[in-house]
Amino acid sequence: MLAYGAGGLGLWLLSLLLVQTLLSRRLARSQMVQLGSEVAFSLRLGELALESYPMESVAELSGLELAEDHPPAGDRGGAEAEALHAELCSQLGFCREVVAAGGSLWVEVVSPFESIWLAVAIPDPRRWPPDPLSLILSLGAAGLALSTLVLSLEVQRPLRQLENSLQQLGTSQDPEPLPERGTRAVRQITRRFNGLLEHLRLDRQERATMLAGIGHDLNSPITRLRLRLHLAEGQPMSTAESTKAQGDLDALERITSQFIAFARGDAEEQPVRVDLAALLAEVAGQSGLSNLSLDLKPLQAWVRPIALTRAVGNLLSNAAHHGHPPYQLSLQPWDAGGFAIAVSDAGEGIPEALWHQALQPFRRLDEARGGDGHCGLGLAIAQRVALEHGGELFHHRPGQGGFTLGLRGRSLSDLVTSSRSPDRSHSDQQDRMNGVEHP
Structure with missing residues (x-):
């Protein structure tokens, strides 16, 4: 913003200079009209006074600079002398001789006795403060130029870069992420594109x-x-x-x-309000694990039951193949409305240094197990399900030994819509009788 402020000030000063240059003749004409009015008034006053008083008295009383001798012509002020002569002719109805000499303009004053000259200062071009018209025009020009500059740098250029990057999508070379700059709306578009x-x-x-x-x-x-x-x-x-x-x-x-x-994936599965303890008890029964104990708190939540069942099944399978009995499946509340599902065993578990590797698809920590149906997707699927439920996979080692691997998630009630189709009413009633609620 400071850069644009400094740029706007510079543009205004440049515009003011250009406007004053373009309007210099008009400004000089305006100054000469004003000077002609003042000199015409001084001539009328001086000529009237000289009819009754001597030149010295008139000069002392009126403050006018008067002289008797004809001033010698000088080099400076010739154009101003001609302009003032023409202005006096216009305002007085008759012309007076005007001579530029000694850095001033001298105007002939009609006197009954002798030729007298009135000294007038040569007007300097007005530089500061500028007249109101120059200020208005320069401010308007600077505002237009600054708006064009901001539009070009903050909107057009980022959008042009975005357009070029969009044209590269689908080609052999992917575009690089774009820097987030420009207006707020452009930055949001760029962020979403990245x-x-x-x-x-x-x-x-x-x-x-x-x-x-x-x-x-x-x-x-x-x-x-x-x-x-x-x-x-x-x-x-x-x-x-x-x-x-x-x-x-x-x-x-x-x-x-x-x-x-x-x-x-499971993103298309609709959330269902289920009894998590009953769901996990069913998964535990289907796992076939012996020495499996349950510690399930009564909780209900809106979840994707098929995806959650698959994820918990993978956790139990991981414990069965890599851990040692006894096993435990637990369900606890988590984070104000969320749930935490944990599978514990007496094995050594996953080393801390290999935790992130274990979550990657097709990455097996024990490569020797690659030929018996273990393809390294179990934890990757569980991690995806956890993320879809607004949580994550977690692990820790209890103080008494063993290893615990679990899944945290939140209820998907925000994704549930209040509208229900008529053809689902009968199936909804049947599900509610079985303890299952649909959105």
Whole structure:
């Protein structure tokens, strides 16, 4: 703002200089008209007084500078002398001789006895303060120039850069994030565009990671299954080999189901008001974990139940494959209306230095488990579900040992609309009878 203020002041001074230069003739004409009026009045007064009093008395009483001798012509003031002569001719109705000499203008005064001359100071060009017209014109010109400058720098240039960056979208080279500058609205547009670029970059990175990961993780069970089928051509497959082949098929199913779940996401699932304790108890029963204890506080919240069930199932699966019994699934209130779901076990857990790596898709901390249906998407899916519920994954190590991995979230009541379609009334009543409420 200070820069624009200084620029506006400079533009105003420049505009004032240009206006005064362009209007100098008009200003000089205005000054000469005013001077002609004053000199004409002084001539009438002096001539009237000289009819009765001598020149010295008139000069002393009136304060006029009078002289008897004809002044010699000088080099300075010739143009002013001609202009004053023409003005006096216009105002008096008759002309008087005007001579420029000694830095002044001398005007002939009609006297009954002798020739007398009246001295008039040569008017200086008016520089400061400027006349009102110059001020108004210069302020208007400076305001217009400053508005054009601000519009160009703060609006047009950022929008032009944004347009060029938009044209690069979809090409082989992605545009770089734009600096956030300009007016408030332009900065908001630029910020959202930069967010779009980051979102597209993460999507491409995630897609490339998924394609590379799914190809790598499917390769091992497919290769083993192909080998077993080839051996089965010569002799019937034994019970052990058949069990192993079924395990490979199960691994393929787990990998593809996790891949599809991660790629599809859960943003389209509508929030439902559920009893979280009952939901988690059902998930615990389906997990098949022995030595699993429950510590579930009665809580209700608007959640995406399918996504939350998948996330909690992944946490329990992670504990089963990487931890040690006994296991515990707990539900506690969190942050004024939120909930915290935690899975604890007696294992060593995830090292602190590898925590962020564990949340990345297709990143396994134990690479040896890559061939048995574990593709490194479990925690990535749980983290996405936590973010969709306004929370995050968390971990800590209790003082008595072991490892706790959990999910925090908030109720999605803000996403629930009050309007309901008529064709859902019957199903809503049935769900309420089962303890489930729909938006």
